[in-house]
Structure formats: structure tokens, C-alpha cells
Amino acid sequence: MDLEARHLRYVVAVADMLNFSRAAEHLHVSQPALSARVKAIERHLGVALFRRTTRSVACTDAGARFVEHAREILGLLGEAEREARESAYGRVLPVGFYGVAAGELTAEIIDRFREHSPGVEVELKRHGWEDPSAGLRDRTTSLAFVRPPFRSHGLRLLVLGTELRVAGLPSRHRLAGRDSVDVTELLGDPVAVRRTADPVWAEFWSGGGVRPAALKPRLVEVGDVDEELQAVAAGRAITLTAAVAETYFPRAGVTYVPLTGLPPSRLALAWHADETDPACHAFVAATRDVLAGRRAAN
Known part of the structure; x- marks a missing residue:
């Protein structure tokens, strides 16, 4: 097989997400198809790019080097595409x-x-x-x-x-009628979080930094903002978000309450x-x- 840009994108997506299902969703392909394509690339190269277990995916040393070069190549391709368009438009x-x-x-x-x-x-x-x-x-x-x-x-x-942070609460939540809520009052509630491979980003939006080490977060993973708000409206979770959500993402069954105790966004x-x-x-x-x-x- 000859490696093409799409093959590089498959590997980079898996490296970014460290999860084949999430990478497949990002690429708009099925998870079995993505797994098969990555295995075909590995056979072509003669090396394993990822270490897979039932619980985790990690880059091998060879995989990390391959991903680094793949990013450079994709960046150059992007520049070439932009320059071609710019020459015309x-x-x-x-x-x-x-x-x-x-x-x-x-x-x-x-x-x-x-x-x-x-x-x-x-x-x-x-x-x-x-x-x-x-x-x-x-x-x-x-x-x-x-x-x-x-x-x-x-x-x-x-x-x-x-921007100040707010809690998106189910409208029947015990604290939904309050003028403000301290985040410590919500640490026991399940929190809706969207899928990401960036742990710094995920921790910030799930209340990281204020939760005691002994209190593990209860996370409800969702795919996008619509799923997030549906989970809140249904009473399955709360969300910790920015105040702008109240203006741009109103939803029946969801009440936004100002938060204290969290750093602003x-x-x-x-x-x-x-x-x-x-x-x-x-x-x-x-x-x-x-x-x-x-x-x-x-």
C-alpha cells in the first residue's frame, strides 16, 4: 500500500484521542473500520504504532515519532492547499x-x-x-x-x-432556585463532560482542582452540547460551564445558576x-x- 494523507489523519486522530471509538467518531468512520485501517498501516510499516489493552491506548516510541512527522506533513499539505486557493482567490x-x-x-x-x-x-x-x-x-x-x-x-x-462560571442544573434540582451555588455543594453530583483527549481541558470543566483527592468524580460522558443539555434536563447530570451558556444555549428543563468557588473561564x-x-x-x-x-x- 502507498501511504496517503487520509492514513496519516487516521493515526493522528487515534494519537490525539487515545481512544479508537472517539477517533472514529471524529473522523466520521466506524470504529471497526478505523481499527482495521490502522492495523493495515502498521503491517505496511512493519511496526506497532499503538499499544492496545482493553482499557487503554498509548503510542509506542515508533508511533510517537510517526505521529510527529505525520503532523508536519499534514501541516505542509494544509499550507499547500491554502496557497493554491490564495493564488486563485x-x-x-x-x-x-x-x-x-x-x-x-x-x-x-x-x-x-x-x-x-x-x-x-x-x-x-x-x-x-x-x-x-x-x-x-x-x-x-x-x-x-x-x-x-x-x-x-x-x-x-x-x-x-x-467569564464567570455557572452550573447548569436540572430544573428540579435541589439547588436550582438559589441565587448562587458554591461548587463544593455539587461535588457529589454526576457531571456531564464531552469527549476529549486533553486531560487538562477535561479536568477544568469537570471541577478539577477543588475536589478532594478521595472523592472521585462521577462523570457522564456525552458527545456534544446537545447531548450534554439533554442529560441535564433529564436529571442524569449537571454541567459546569461558562456564563455565556445561559445566553447561547437555553434549554427547557435546564436552569443556570452562578457558581462560586471555581476560577473563571x-x-x-x-x-x-x-x-x-x-x-x-x-x-x-x-x-x-x-x-x-x-x-x-x-
């Missing part, structure tokens, strides 16, 4: 985002960027919970609006603001520390200008 700057991007700041930042870079078109690319880097990890985006903390090694972060612009693209740095400069203007107005 003009310069495109891919900017990833999670959730609602930078909220009301998004349009203001893009408008400021266009004032100084009129020949560059901004392409906003939505990413799901499974990739908190919003495309930066596999370099399918040049910058991204993100919500740290997550595994951000090699990235620079410009914090745009902070930060919104940031992220980019690679080794980034040399002038357009990226112009976008960062535009963002700094908008933030400075907001501070001066206040």
Missing part, C-alpha cells in the same frame, strides 16, 4: 474558534484587521470540544479563539477577558510561538488594538 487566514468565538469582540477584531490587511480574507473555522486548540494542534488554523486551560505547549496566548487568542506569517501577527496586533480601545473607553 486571494490570501485567506484560517482562524479557528470554539463555542461563540470572541463573542461581540469577534466582528470588531476582524474589521480592525481588514483595515490594515485589506488583501487578506478571514476564514472562521468552528471546532468542537474534542479539540480545545481549535485547529492549532494540527495546524489547520493559523490562530484561534480558545478557552484555556488546555495542553497549550508551543502556543502564545493573549487573554481577551474572563478565560477567553484568549492563541497562535504558534514559532509563527512567522505577517498576516497572523497583524491579526494579533488588531486584537491588541481592540482591547486597548475597550480599556480606554472604560
